[in-house]
Amino acid sequence: MTGTMIAREEGLKLLDANIADLSMRKHLIAVSAVMRKLAEMQGEDADLWEAVGLLHDLDLEKLEKEEAAGGLPVMTRHGRVSAEMLKGSMPEEGLHAIMAHNEEGTGIKAEKPIDHAIVAADAVSGIITAAALVMPHKTLAEVKASSLRKRFNDKSFARNVDRNRILYCTKLGMTLEDFFVVSLGAMQGIREELGL
Numbered sequence: 001m002t003g004t005m006i007a008r009e010e011g012l013k014l015l016d017a018n019i020a021d022l023s024m025r026k027h028l029i030a031v032s033a034v035m036r037k038l039a040e041m042q043g044e045d046a047d048l049w050e051a052v053g054l055l056h057d058l059d060l061e062k063l064e065k066e067e068a069a070g071g072l073p074v075m076t077r078h079g080r081v082s083a084e085m086l087k088g089s090m091p092e093e094g095l096h097a098i099m100a101h102n103e104e105g106t107g108i109k110a111e112k113p114i115d116h117a118i119v120a121a122d123a124v125s126g127i128i129t130a131a132a133l134v135m136p137h138k139t140l141a142e143v144k145a146s147s148l149r150k151r152f153n154d155k156s157f158a159r160n161v162d163r164n165r166i167l168y169c170t171k172l173g174m175t176l177e178d179f180f181v182v183s184l185g186a187m188q189g190i191r192e193e194l195g196l
């Protein structure tokens with residue numbers, strides 16, 4: 001652990017205070033699980049990667065409210081405001097990754113493995129959740145990694161999920177197939193917490 005590092009319990013409290021939407025909270029918990037697994041595989045700081053996954057969208061509801069009240073469009077500030085809210089709670093590297101997950105809005109480029117990982121994990125959790133929700137019992141247990149590859153190729157499936165972002169996994173030296181196996185496994189490991 002490097003310097004100040006927010007504990008998971010504290011991170012969850014921040015979610016409670018800032019994210020009212022339950023499916024968004026579950027998205028963040030899913031991304032945190034994928035990030036921890038990726039860090040372990042890459043020999044990186046699993047606590048940091050997990051916290052980045054958990055907190056990368058911390059500013060979203062605040063920015064939505066501000067935009068609705070006449071403020072700037074959410075995506076022009078998303079990530080930068082999360083990083084401001086989290087200053088001192090994690091190393092700079094984590095704040096950079098959170099800003100880099102919205103490269104277009106913040107102008108902060110994804111450069112390091114942790115940056116590439118949050119972009120890919122954020123997107124893959126979307127396609128995995130969508131794949132679970134079309135299964136007969138709507139559970140992650142029914143999803144197979146091989147079917148994710150087919151879903152990926154089917155551009156009409158979960159069309160809001162940017163396939164190019166999922167492909168950031170290749171910048172971590174992983175194939176798409178491996179990335180689906182690992183991400184699905186991480187999410188299946190917390191199925192009950194996700195209610196999926």
Ligand SMILES: [Fe+2]
Pocket residue numbers: 027031056057122
């Ligand atoms: Fe996200």
